[in-house]
Amino acid sequence: MKKLKEDIPACPIVYTMTYLGGKWKPIILGRLLKGPVRFGKLAVQIPDISRKILTEQLKELEEDGLIIRHSYNEKPPRVEYELSEIGQTVIPVLLAMTELGSKMHEAITRHKRVATGA
Amino acid sequence: MKKLKEDIPACPIVYTMTYLGGKWKPIILGRLLKGPVRFGKLAVQIPDISRKILTEQLKELEEDGLIIRHSYNEKPPRVEYELSEIGQTVIPVLLAMTELGSKMHEAITRHKRVATGA
DNA sequence: ATTGGTAGTGACGTTTATGTAACTAAAAGC
DNA sequence: GCTTTTAGTTACATAAACGTCACTACCAAT
Numbered sequence: 001m002k003k004l005k006e007d008i009p010a011c012p013i014v015y016t017m018t019y020l021g022g023k024w025k026p027i028i029l030g031r032l033l034k035g036p037v038r039f040g041k042l043a044v045q046i047p048d049i050s051r052k053i054l055t056e057q058l059k060e061l062e063e064d065g066l067i068i069r070h071s072y073n074e075k076p077p078r079v080e081y082e083l084s085e086i087g088q089t090v091i092p093v094l095l096a097m098t099e100l101g102s103k104m105h106e107a108i109t110r111h112k113r114v115a116t117g118a
Numbered sequence: 119m120k121k122l123k124e125d126i127p128a129c130p131i132v133y134t135m136t137y138l139g140g141k142w143k144p145i146i147l148g149r150l151l152k153g154p155v156r157f158g159k160l161a162v163q164i165p166d167i168s169r170k171i172l173t174e175q176l177k178e179l180e181e182d183g184l185i186i187r188h189s190y191n192e193k194p195p196r197v198e199y200e201l202s203e204i205g206q207t208v209i210p211v212l213l214a215m216t217e218l219g220s221k222m223h224e225a226i227t228r229h230k231r232v233a234t235g236a
Numbered sequence: 237a238t239t240g241g242t243a244g245t246g247a248c249g250t251t252t253a254t255g256t257a258a259c260t261a262a263a264a265g266c
Numbered sequence: 267g268c269t270t271t272t273a274g275t276t277a278c279a280t281a282a283a284c285g286t287c288a289c290t291a292c293c294a295a296t
Contacts, residue, residue: 001141002252012219013144013212019222020215021139022253023119026131039273050255055274065225075263076272086225093214094131097138100211101130104137107183107204120282140283157243168285173244193293194242 019064020090024049024057029087030094032067036082066090137182138208142167142175147205148212150185154200184208 001021020026024046031037031045039058043051058081061067066087072078083090119139138144142164149155149163157176161169176199179185184205190196201208 011145011148011216012223013148013215014141015219015223016215017141017144021141023132023135023139024254026135027129030129030131040271043273051274052256052276053254056254071273074272075261076270077262077274079273086222089218089221089225093211093218096211096214097131097134098129100207101133103207104204105130105133107207142284158241161243169244170246170286171284174284189243192242193291194240195244195292197243 016093019066020093022057024053025061026094026097028054028057028061029066029083029090030098032081032083032087033091033094036070036080039079039081042081061087134211137184138211140175142171143179144212144215146172146175146179147184147201147208148216150199150201150205151209151212154188154198157197157199160199179205 001018020029027046028042031042037045039054042058043049043054046054049057058067058069062069062081065084067081068084068087070080070082072080119136138147145164146160149160155163157172160176161167161172164172167175176185176187180187180199183202185199186202186205188198188200190198
């Protein structure tokens with residue numbers, strides 16, 4: 001999502017969205033909740049993301065200071081990503097979103113049944 | 119954001135994003151936290167959204183069952199939007215995002231100062 | 237008859253986000 | 267010296283999201 005960044009906008013929610021917006025960032029961060037993960041492992045755990053996009057998103061998250069990239073000078077290369085201290089502050093949002101996801105799935109399924117008369 | 123909808127995906131977070139994704143939905147919902155608001159008032163309170171996009175986003179939120187549209191049969195027209203019961207379940211996410219927005223703004227400002235050596 | 241106010245819609249164009257396919261480097265194992 | 271492995275990059279193409287501008291309908295007041 002395009003950045004507004006420097007100014008905190010009218011609504012801090014929009015500001016948050018500039019960091020978490022997009023299809024993949026929340027799920028990537030979700031994978032890092034339990035500690036450092038290698039690039040290749042992320043790619044496997046999130047099968048529908050292309051490696052190119054994964055690289056890009058990780059780079060943005062790193063530039064935004066939410067994650068830390070550890071590159072070990074080995075061959076073949078080994079690179080690990082982990083939540084930074086700032087990145088830890090997204091955890092409550094991720095948890096709330098997780099909770100919401102489940103509730104919505106249940107509620108909206110019901111809503112649809114009603115709406116369609118099924 | 120494009121929908122995955124029917125199946126709850128590997129990560130409920132992604133599922134949540136299909137409902138809250140995009141630049142405007144969270145801020146629109148944020149405006150409805152305190153009760154029903156008219157279309158025109160939303161447009162004024164969120165000055166940077168075009169009325170067309172506002173209409174579209176409201177329609178999607180309504181289709182997703184998150185908000186309710188009340189159209190009073192008056193001339194000139196009066197239309198009000200409010201959070202549905204399902205919509206209320208986003209409140210914790212909005213609050214967590216609000217909190218995060220403030221924390222991030224402060225933290226990332228500091229991060230940037232460090233990163234640029236200023 | 238013209239203007240003002242409300243909540244839109246439709247055609248069209250731009251920007252942002254995401255995707256695919258082909259390619260690189262450098263060491264290790266055969 | 268050919269292949270495998272990892273973490274990428276580059277060029278290119280498509281899809282999704284967002285935007286502008288012009289327009290509608292209806293009634294009331296001027």
